[in-house]
Amino acid sequence: xxxxxxxxxxxxxxxxxxxxxxxxxxxxxxxxxxxxxxxxxxxxxxxxxxxxxxxxxxxxxxxxxxxxxxxxxxxxxxxxxxxxxxxxxxxxxxxxxxxxxxxxxxxxxxxxxxxxxxxxxxxxxxxxxxxxxxxxxxxxxxxxxxxxxxxxxxxxxxxxxxxxxxxxxxxxxxxxxxxxxxxxxxxxxxxxxxxxxxxxxxxxxxxxxxxxxxxxxxxxxxxxxxxxxxxxxxxxxxxxxxxxxxxxxxxxxxxxxxxxxxxxxxxxxxxxxxxxxxxxxxxxxxxxxxxxxxxxxxxxxxxxxx
Amino acid sequence: xxxxxxxxxxxxxxxxxxxxxxxxxxxxxxxxxxxxxxxxxxxxxxxxxxxxxxxxxxxxxxxxxxxxxxxxxxxxxxxxxxxxxxxxxxxxxxxxxxxxxxxxxxxxxxxxxxxxxxxxxxxxxxxxxxxxxxxxxxxxxxxxxxxxxxxxxxxxxxxxxxxxxxxxxxxxxxxxxxxxxxxxxxxxxxxxxxxxxxxxxxxxxxxxxxxxxxxxxxxxxxxxxxxxxxxxxxxxxxxxxxxxxxxxxxxxxxxxxxxxxxxxxxxxxxxxxxxxxxxxxxxxxxxxxxxxxxxxxxxxxxxxxx
Numbered sequence: 084x085x086x087x088x089x090x091x092x093x094x095x096x097x098x099x100x101x102x103x104x105x106x107x108x109x110x111x112x113x114x115x116x117x118x119x120x121x122x123x124x125x126x127x128x129x130x131x132x133x134x135x136x137x138x139x140x141x142x143x144x145x146x147x148x149x150x151x152x153x154x155x156x157x158x159x160x161x162x163x164x165x166x167x168x169x170x171x172x173x174x175x176x177x178x179x180x181x182x183x184x185x186x187x188x189x190x191x192x193x194x195x196x197x198x199x200x201x202x203x204x205x206x207x208x209x210x211x212x213x214x215x216x217x218x219x220x221x222x223x224x225x226x227x228x229x230x231x232x233x234x235x236x237x238x239x240x241x242x243x244x245x246x247x248x249x250x251x252x253x254x255x256x257x258x259x260x261x262x263x264x265x266x267x268x269x270x271x272x273x274x275x276x277x278x279x280x281x282x283x284x285x286x287x288x289x290x291x292x293x294x295x296x297x298x299x300x301x302x303x304x305x306x307x308x309x310x311x312x313x314x315x316x317x318x319x320x321x322x323x324x325x326x327x328x329x330x331x332x333x334x335x336x337x338x339x340x341x342x343x344x345x346x347x348x349x350x351x352x353x354x355x356x357x358x359x360x361x362x363x364x365x366x367x368x369x370x371x372x373x374x375x376x377x378x379x380x381x382x383x384x385x386x387x388x389x
Numbered sequence: 390x391x392x393x394x395x396x397x398x399x400x401x402x403x404x405x406x407x408x409x410x411x412x413x414x415x416x417x418x419x420x421x422x423x424x425x426x427x428x429x430x431x432x433x434x435x436x437x438x439x440x441x442x443x444x445x446x447x448x449x450x451x452x453x454x455x456x457x458x459x460x461x462x463x464x465x466x467x468x469x470x471x472x473x474x475x476x477x478x479x480x481x482x483x484x485x486x487x488x489x490x491x492x493x494x495x496x497x498x499x500x501x502x503x504x505x506x507x508x509x510x511x512x513x514x515x516x517x518x519x520x521x522x523x524x525x526x527x528x529x530x531x532x533x534x535x536x537x538x539x540x541x542x543x544x545x546x547x548x549x550x551x552x553x554x555x556x557x558x559x560x561x562x563x564x565x566x567x568x569x570x571x572x573x574x575x576x577x578x579x580x581x582x583x584x585x586x587x588x589x590x591x592x593x594x595x596x597x598x599x600x601x602x603x604x605x606x607x608x609x610x611x612x613x614x615x616x617x618x619x620x621x622x623x624x625x626x627x628x629x630x631x632x633x634x635x636x637x638x639x640x641x642x643x644x645x646x647x648x649x650x651x652x653x654x655x656x657x658x659x660x661x662x663x664x665x666x667x668x669x670x671x672x673x674x675x676x677x678x679x680x681x682x683x684x685x686x687x688x689x690x691x692x693x694x695x
Contacts, residue, residue: 207601209601212600219600242595244592247588251588254583255588255597257582257586258579258586258588259579259597261575261582262575262597262604262607265574265575266604268648269575272649273564273567274564276560276564276644276646277561277564279644280557280564280638281560282553282560282561287561289548289550290548290552290561290565291513291564294513294518294525295515295605298603299602300601300604303601329582332582336585337680338680338682340582340676341676341679342571342574342648342651343578345647345651370647374645
């Protein structure tokens, strides 16, 4: 049996370590990236280079895409130099970008018409999850295609779930992002309230983290917010993209999501204030500015007067 | 050494089991409740009855109050037949009701003037936490008073933290409720989105529960929301009280909390729709009605057309 040939398009902060896991598992890999320099470490480890997504697909049985925005997905998959143009019958296209459910269905239809299979397989877990191969991968597409791709996906993550037909992976990711969005408002408003009330924030966290108010975001982001460490796990600008997709899909489904709509507006404000390249937990800065609160540089900074 | 004599005012769904834990630990207890019948099981187990909060305090070294609303706290602590009127010098008044930080400070001042000590010590963990004695107890007041009351509090909970001066316990509870409030919007909007998108909700939970979108609320409430089980863990009407306190305190501190303000409005709508006596996770019903979505009776009900 010949090894499955892997193509990988998009070798950024997520894509590069993910592609590396497949190489480490012994799959022969051909890569393309808009900026070749960012693929260098993979090339040095033995990946082949191709000059376009189309050329990648010509040398691969399964082609992964992990790029930035839906327009990028459209270009690298459906464009004239895109992967679909180079894909032979039986090839599987796996888009792991967080993108539009409707685009996932469009890709499915276009690929299907040429005897090419496709999956939408966005992930959660961030750059750390990508590096440590413990991503949650939410997959839409035909079940038998999912089963064929599953051994490769298991090199990248620990929670690999088939969610339904084409687009279902993206829809699941949107549900994930809706949870994250209002969850971050919860964390930031609670910390801001506690700060204005003159409480000692680490002590507050002792009381509220273990019970009904607890969350992954509180556990992982509150300490960074208290330390004023806004280095991105996940970029504000990318989160705004995701919320825009979710709200557009909700509008298409005639579904009102007032909480998500508010969070999007707060993040748009945060980006307008110049913080689009910070991490999503920088939301506390926009909320602090709203009330002219200066967020302290360290948790030991003196609290404001009672 | 004579055993500390305990007074307990308010033997409802929270207070009765909490008082029972102190009795089980060997403390002699005198109780009062507006409806005597609801204290019966404690009286049968050997608690003494007193005809007023004042009379309770006349027979106790530490007097706990666990009642409904701030007005109730004011009456049973500061009223003419309240605990303070009966308390001797050195008595400790411990209000465990979720109530106003400003009222906690008012009680502290009034008590202090008579040589009586006080703590505000609201809890999280709900009726189950009360029954199983694993509450989180957030305490405001003087540290030495906290240390004196701590052995009794440890009979009631597992996380007992001194948060600062009078009012700090209530402020911490407000931070807890701010987390819970937007966290519930997150859970309900995400489930509603996933449902409208035609996804299988238990399968979605497999993908999103373990990572950055995970929370106590998602783990504990989502299954009940899917089962359309809206039996209260925590009542909508009581949660509206808590959010009202938090928003009033925030206004006093000149702090804008747009997320919390929106959640309060959604819960006011839910109560207006007749669901004030359901559990807080019934928020999904108000959000569903907003978009004329009929929330299915069981997770296996057919999804709406795509």
